Amino acid sequence: MPIEQICTIAEAVKLNAYAYSFTLEVGDMVTRHGLMAGQFLHIACGEGLLLRRPISVCMVQQEEPHDTARIVFEVRGEGTQWLAERQVGDKVNVLGPLGNGFAVAPNDRLLLVGGGIGVPPLLGQAAFTAKNATAVLGFRSADRAMLEEDYQDYCEAVYLCSDDGSLGRHGFVDAQLKDILEQDKNFTAVLACGPKPMLKNVAKVAARYGVPCQVSLEERMACGVGACLGCAVQMADGTMKHVCKDGPVFDAKEVDWNV
């Protein structure tokens, strides 16, 4: 059940020119309300903006006296700009836990594929399956890279890609994914988060090698709780589902990738 929580910012780190990592004190949202990485928090970003901003949870920790949740976000507009200007000790109004995260078990062998700001939500899955996961992380360029060291800590192997060749392999993550699966198809699941065209390609590669694939989707959102039906996603069977309530994580097979 989601709650409204006033959260103190315990840590604020700038990861690169665009991305920020905040650790929030979320009360008992992890212990009592089951907040998990891959779900999202709906954060009020100042008085002047009507809508909250949905931000994925990167990691959670049960702690005394406050559980903590780590979020990573990029400045995309006025709301995230406001959030980026908050300091340690400032408070933010948060709704959560919201949405459904990835379906994983601790002994799963996961293949994590993240692109850009889609990289952070997968970190918690790497931590959950300690040293058993392989990660493919793609960025537009080296100056946008983030969390590589965190992934190194939690993964068996980490592959880096960049669109312009300034970091790791020159090219998109789906090419790296294909090379990995060509050698070794023995993964429980591919978990992916990133821009929709990337997810479409990742889903296609995973399907070709017969590995189940879960994707975390984004859509313009209003209420965040399933009441307004704003954040619709078209499903392969012609129905609409909603990122906030049915997602953000979907089985790649369910999603209509051709719209």
Place this chain on the structure above:
Amino acid sequence: MSKVDLSVDLVGVKLKNPVVVASGTFGFGREYGQFYNLNELGGICCKGLTLHRREGNPPPRIAETPMGILNSVGLQNPGVDAFIQHELPELKKHDLAIIANISGNTPEEYGIMCEKLSAAGVDMIEVNISCPNVKAGGLAYGTKPELAAEVTKMAKSHSTVPVMVKLSPNVTDITEIARAVADAGADALSLINTLRGMRIDINTRRPILKMNTGGLSGPAVLPVAVRMVWEVACAVDLPILGMGGVAKGEDAAQLMLAGASAVAVGTACFADPYAPIKVRDGLSAIAAAQGLDKVSGLTGSVLPW
């Protein structure tokens, strides 16, 4: 707390307080019911229903604007039968007025839905006339007095519960539609529905909404709502459920002074799930500060120049 009597009467339907939640912003109550007991509310205008299930419009459906949002959800809903079977029994476990909101492609569809919903035991039916009339080439019922009247007559003749007609603000003279609907037998009016708007991404040169245009709601529309409620209250002698941009007690008080018997809170819930409760408490405090015994004393008591 003050001892102000918050109860109001909306055509025989007793609301324990004048705050209702607006159709399309609160689903069928399940989601916000996780945050608080729905008994706190005076009533709920349920998500708009159609005769058959609708998947709604392709995304993006939401665009934020200065103090408002545009939406083009497109009446996504499970259909009237699924509502009666799965949602209504849940809502009936609570003590609040249940107002079903309906949209039809033809006057006949309105009639069928009114029959089903009356039999199922909703407290009131809110008729959305902002949807296109397929027979008349997609012209919205709500923009032509004779079409609005036709739908109202059909709804009335097939209902055993009060019928409230929801007016569109996208007209030159809202009183013209209000009179037509009143003459056709409507028991109450609700207003305003959303205002048509558009937002464009200047870099891609694409509208944000996939449907290009959508309905504007939120604080930006409050002054339009106050003006239209006042105009309609002056023109017809029917109870009014006022809505449009209500986010706090003062907003609700303005609508009541303009002539509304009760108010609906909608978009404000997206920012703050507790907004309806805060509006109720704010309204109560305002009435107490003004020495009123009953919050209904505010209704229509504006002193125009």
